[in-house]
Amino acid sequence: MTEAPAETGQKPFEPRTYFAMALDPIHVGTGGYRLGRVDNTIAREPGTNVPKIPGSSISGVTRTYTAMAVQSSDPANEKKMKFQTIRENGVVDSCAGKGARDGEGHCGKAYCEVCVPFGFSKKNSSIQGLAQFFDARILFFPVYSMLGPVWITSPTVLASFGIECSVEPEKFSAVTSTTITALNFGWLMLEKGSATPLDPNILDQLKLEGQPGFNSIQPIIKDKIYILPDNLFSQVINDNLEVRTSVAIDPATGAAESGALFTYEAIPRATIMWFDVVYNDPKYFRVDSNEIKKNDKELADIDWLETNVKLGLKFMESLGVGGMNTRGMGRLKVFI
Numbered sequence: 001m002t003e004a005p006a007e008t009g010q011k012p013f014e015p016r017t018y019f020a021m022a023l024d025p026i027h028v029g030t031g032g033y034r035l036g037r038v039d040n041t042i043a044r045e046p047g048t049n050v051p052k053i054p055g056s057s058i059s060g061v062t063r064t065y066t067a068m069a070v071q072s073s074d075p076a077n078e079k080k081m082k083f084q085t086i087r088e089n090g091v092v093d094s095c096a097g098k099g100a101r102d103g104e105g106h107c108g109k110a111y112c113e114v115c116v117p118f119g120f121s122k123k124n125s126s127i128q129g130l131a132q133f134f135d136a137r138i139l140f141f142p143v144y145s146m147l148g149p150v151w152i153t154s155p156t157v158l159a160s161f162g163i164e165c166s167v168e169p170e171k172f173s174a175v176t177s178t179t180i181t182a183l184n185f186g187w188l189m190l191e192k193g194s195a196t197p198l199d200p201n202i203l204d205q206l207k208l209e210g211q212p213g214f215n216s217i218q219p220i221i222k223d224k225i226y227i228l229p230d231n232l233f234s235q236v237i238n239d240n241l242e243v244r245t246s247v248a249i250d251p252a253t254g255a256a257e258s259g260a261l262f263t264y265e266a267i268p269r270a271t272i273m274w275f276d277v278v279y280n281d282p283k284y285f286r287v288d289s290n291e292i293k294k295n296d297k298e299l300a301d302i303d304w305l306e307t308n309v310k311l312g313l314k315f316m317e318s319l320g321v322g323g324m325n326t327r328g329m330g331r332l333k334v335f336i
């Protein structure tokens with residue numbers, strides 16, 4: 001989590017944190033080569049080996065979904081044809097994605113709900129995206145234990161939120177006081193350490209409590225959050241990723257190709273994640289020499305950027321992020 005600068009006066013940027021829950025297994029791949037037992041591996045944090053969703057993936061799909069949302073909000077308005085416009089001469093314009101025609105298909109207007117937050121680069125004008133997306137990281141990871149499902153986290157993860165806690169090596173510590181003295185993950189048995197449980201209202205400290213969308217799962221996970229040492233946190237996650245096997249189909253025969261069985265891993269359903277978006281104040285930027293406006297009269301501000309980004313984030317719970325989403329994967333519910 002990034003902190004805003006503390007000085008008084010107008011801030012040139014503002015970080016906002018979003019929480020999200022995987023509704024399906026999520027596979028954001030690394031390009032698909034075989035590493036160990038899995039053919040298609042997912043993106044990971046290099047230092048900890050903990051899986052993540054790269055900020056570029058979140059930004060990319062959100063851009064497309066914002067364009068879809070804006071266009072569908074007012075399909076008759078030519079200014080709102082953000083997702084796709086087909087001109088009379090057959091030329092396609094789109095503010096989604098990388099832009100048709102090598103970026104020239106982005107409209108690049110100073111009032112564009114897509115090009116301003118996500119950026120564009122045309123031959124004669126460009127602007128960096130005023131919304132900067134950071135990686136989505138795992139906050140609480142669901143694991144099956146002999147007690148049923150529990151959600152694990154680690155001191156480093158909680159430290160990102162300014163929450164200090166300790167856990168002894170090879171032991172676990174609980175978020176709320178619990179009578180449970182051992183956690184059995186099948187191959188790994190951990191005993192409870194002597195660290196004092198965190199103040200029970202950790203969800204409050206995380207500002208997660210009361211987040212719309214979190215309320216339905218909160219009672220289920222609230223008393224089942226356990227803190228593992230960082231090294232075991234990574235290990236238990238990597239041993240509990242969803243690994244699926246699929247088979248490639250030969251398009252000519254419609255039958256399975258021989259030797260085409262492949263496996264892919266994914267962040268499992270019910271994982272709770274978080275990510276930051278830093279919004280740069282549009283008043284410090286120009287598109288060509290034009291001020292950035294939300295409409296004919298008003299200058300754009302950080303809230304306008306966030307509103308447009310949220311339109312896209314909202315679609316992620318239906319349309320998903322990452323690959324294999326025709327195989328029932330990828331939906332991420334962002335709590336907004």
Ligand SMILES: [Zn+2]
Pocket residue numbers: 082095106107108109112113114115116
């Ligand atoms: Zn545009």
